[in-house]
Amino acid sequence: MTPPAPKRRVTVNDVAREAGVSPATVSKALNDTGQLRPATRQSVREAAERLGFVLDGVGRSLASGRTYSVAVLTGDAIGRFSIPIMLGAENALAAGKMLVFLCDSRDDPLREQHYLRNLLERRAEGVIVTGRRTEPRAPIDAALPAVYAFAPSADPADCSVIPDDEAGVTLVVDHLVALGRTRVAHITGPASHLSARTRAEWGAARLATHGLEPHGAALFGEWSEAWGRAATEALIGHGPTLPDAIMCGSDQIARGVTERLRERGVRVPADIAVTGYDDWDVMVDGSRPTLTTINPRLGQIGRRAAELLLDKIAGRERPGIERIAPQLVSRASTLGEL
Template identity: 45%
Template sequence: MGPARQRPNARAATLEDVARLAGVSIATASKALNGRAHVSAATRTIVLEAAERLSYSPNALAQGLLAGRTGIVGLLTSDLEGRLSIPILMGAEDAFGAGRTSVLLCDARGDSIREVHHLQTLLSRRVDGLIVVGARPDPRPSIGRNLPVPVVYAYAPSDDPADLSLVSDNVSAGRMAIEHLVQVGRRRIAHISGDATYGAAQDRATGALAELSARSLDLAGGRVFFGSWSEAWGRSATRMLLAQAPEVDAVFAGSDQIARGVIDALHEAGLDVPGDVAVIGFDNWEIFTTSSRPPLSSIDMNLETLGRVAAERLSAAVDGAAGSGVEALPCRLVPRESTTSA
């Protein structure tokens, strides 16, 4: 015999209760109950049975949102080039499901006044929720607590701990890059990165230094070479590195652009990549990784996954299961010939 139905005077069941009884995440329970895609028939049946056993009905907030849904979610970005916002948009659309929810993209172009205008426009369209994508991976001002719809921040976290933010785990990514270089036999590893005011640059360096320390290895060159996010900086920093540490056998670059400059400078010095010096970049930006000679190993921030999870968290928030705080999602290694011989 299954669990007894709730008594009339019992506490009203929540979406979290349904998810717990069904043995699934809150986001999955939300999607199953609302007929969204990417939920198997078996899982949907389990969730619906759990909801029936608990006599679950959405809370007042969720009921109001469900009754007035437009099927439109706003994605508010400050990413001028779309390199960040487009993959996040694609991941969000995949999670929402074709034909069920449309994502309306607005680019504030880094202008706070334009951002306020776009926010007002999206709210006037009665969007069901908002995903806010920053231009750089550092805390950004919250767009406010007293909005009529839930908000999830992606890539750049909100400076308000009451908001829900999803970011890439740059510290673990830095460790991942060093771990890969050690696994391919490198021991004299340098780190050339971009603007030191970027939190991501500091986090990647923190992870790299921690992994080197854990393996009792010193940083080649004695310091992290911070500069700009450019090929030109990669070239000039590599020349300085070779003058200070000619024995270097690997470079972890803070971006793919920097890595391209690193490879150019190594070739100019008559060094083979990866024979003499292995090079790994960051971002997995195809325009740089695949056209590099040799093709460039890189750390991918999994932006589509970031968008997909942001959409799942937003769906759960629309259904009354709002979250808060900062959630760091893992990056992934994409090895190519710049660290491993073909």
């Protein structure tokens, strides 16, 4: 059989004939340039859509002097935080037909510099810098417009978008107190992590506003289910009084907590309510009962970082730190089966 002839590429001239305008008008309409009546611009775009016309990206870049590309530079090799942030950024950048690259430095400074050099060579227009921890990081060493997401820049002159952990912990404590819980323990990750310290310290401070003290000192360990089980055993195996709520610094820890409580015959939430942090679907849905937790809205962090990056590319500087308000997601581990 004779193979079908390759489909001919639709050209600007084809679109011009379809819309009844000149090729120059087509170029202006599709590239958002020139002074055209809205009806003419819309007519050209509809004609291009009917014919399946695809803009020549290379020609567009040469004509405008832009590459319409930005990068998300991360040290989060697992992608637990960087992927939702990138997806949020893509949602904001898609309207401008911007292409987004993901560059994983794996927390290696040499690899990071390699990516930055390549981005400069490829004339990327900007970069969103993110990571897996919330500690401030050193600014990137490159002449690229940059916005920092999740992990802020240590330079206050830079623009950073971060989760509001203090607001998240406030939501959790107020939720537990409203449910009548007064003996609130806290199990969290390594004391070397800013997020673990912030959640523990702010939890104690928020309890104090309700006239309450934490049920014992915060227990610092690992971001793991195994640590959640071990810490729970320490809590319920010692002392004359059990907590009536356990706040956890992550959903992984909280899942380990609920498992160990169930194994020991402690009812969740009838005897002890449990909360997590991060709203990681794999953990909250896999926990029994499902976890009440805090959604830090990583997608919104990415979207806002992208919006600020577009402003910076356009010459509108917005220095400082912007915090994204989290959301409390109430489920069975505090409310019971609904």
